[in-house]
Amino acid sequence: MQEFDSVSENAPLDPRRREFFRASAMFGGAALISGLSVAPGAHAAGSDKPEKTEVKIGFIPLTDCASVVMAAEMGFDKKYGIKIIPTKEASWASVRDKLVNGELDAAHVLYGLVYGVQMGIGGPKKDMNVLMTLNNNGQAITLANKLKDLGVTDGAGLKKLLTSKPGEYTFAQTFPTGTHAMWLYYWLGAHDINPLKDVKTITVPPPQMVANMRVGNMDGFCVGEPWNNRAIMDKIGFTAATTQDIWTDHPEKVLGTTADWVAKNPNTARAMTAAIIEAGRWIDASLANRRKTAETIAQKAYVNTDMEVILERMLGRYSNGLGKTWDDKNHMKFFNDGAVNFPYLSDGMWFMTQHKRWGLLKDEPDYLATAKKVNRIDIYKEAATAAGVALPKSEMRTSKLIDGVIWDGKDPKKYAGAFKVKA
Secondary structure: OOEEEOOOOOOOOOOOOOOHHHHOOOOOOOOOOOOOOOOOOHHHHHOOOOOOOOOOOOEEOOOHHHHHHHHHOOOHHOOOEEEEEEEEOOOOOHHHHHHHHHOEEEEEEEHEEEEEEHHHOOOOOOOEEEEEEEEEOOEEEEEEHHHHOOOOOOOHHHHHHHHHHOOOOEEEEEOOOHHHHHHHHHHHHHOOOOOOOOOOEOOOOHHHHHHHOOOOOOOEEEEEEOOOHHHOOOOOOHHHHHHHHOOOOEEOEEEEEHHHHHHHHHHHHHHHHHHHHHHHHHHOOHHHHHHHHHHHHOOOOOOOOHHHHHHHOOOOOEEEEOOOOOOOOOOOOOOOOOOOOOOHHHHHHHHHHHHOOOOOOOOOOOHHHHHHEEOHHHHHHHHHHHHHOOOOOOOOEEEEEOOOOOOOOOHHHHHOOOOOOOO
């Protein structure tokens, strides 16, 4: 559990930010704090007015696009002087390309995709920024029912099958450097299965996962909700593990953009981040708000599926397709008193350790320096202050993953090289 500092509502206001915070306060009282660092040239003509008033934010049809969508639907964007235009995309490769070429201002995007582009291993190399984390938890690994018929219900069973009946078993993830690839690889590795040697892995866009499993193109996949629950409801697969089983409160999607865009639009970046923080807080505030969110994002313009398929796991009501049901307190979170949204340096570093583990990065990167460059903690702090959200006491956090290994960001090189199962 992270410790958080409260934000004073009575601290003196830096006059350079008065316009921005006055606009915020008009809509419910933004908390104010003095002493925030401001990048040189960040204030056009001494003003905090957003440089762009309309921002196109790409998203993929997944439950965790919710805070971006609800920031627009509920008017949190207007509070900060901008209009968010959610733009539905077909694949993560499309999101990447449109970010890089400037067709999108920002995106709901895989944490590992941003770092892949930054390091030049996930397409064209370009300096990228993470403004905030959008959600924790809420993804899963789904196995096809044909594996259940072979006695597989979990990772240990899968390892036994691969040993006793060698053959080509295919598993899908959504982008080679992305979160789903890393959760899938980590889960397989924790069960002594090498994802690069013992199985075949392919890339499939999230909305196409269920259809591909239905026609037998894969034995398993890792993807975000609601597509794991959809596979169960369509009776074609079952949940072998949730990603919160792999890493409780793991980072997942982020608000990502290019470093060039932030340099040109620092005030817009801050306003956009503050609006989405507020949307996440609203979603997490009540079950009624989560229901309204599920109803909204289920629409054709967004996720385009049955509302109940989204709502069940948004509320933490899980069934695995094998007869087990449970209430998961570690379900998808969008705010959690601000703990979700802080762009921890250790989170960004973790993805690079896994990229190194699986041979995607050939050379050892400067983990901490890269994370400090990509994760714009300065902008997040200003946005959180505007939204009246507490900040953690540290820019790093500590977690224990499914294999019992502790990750704290202190020695990333040693961590990346210590895994038994690796490239």
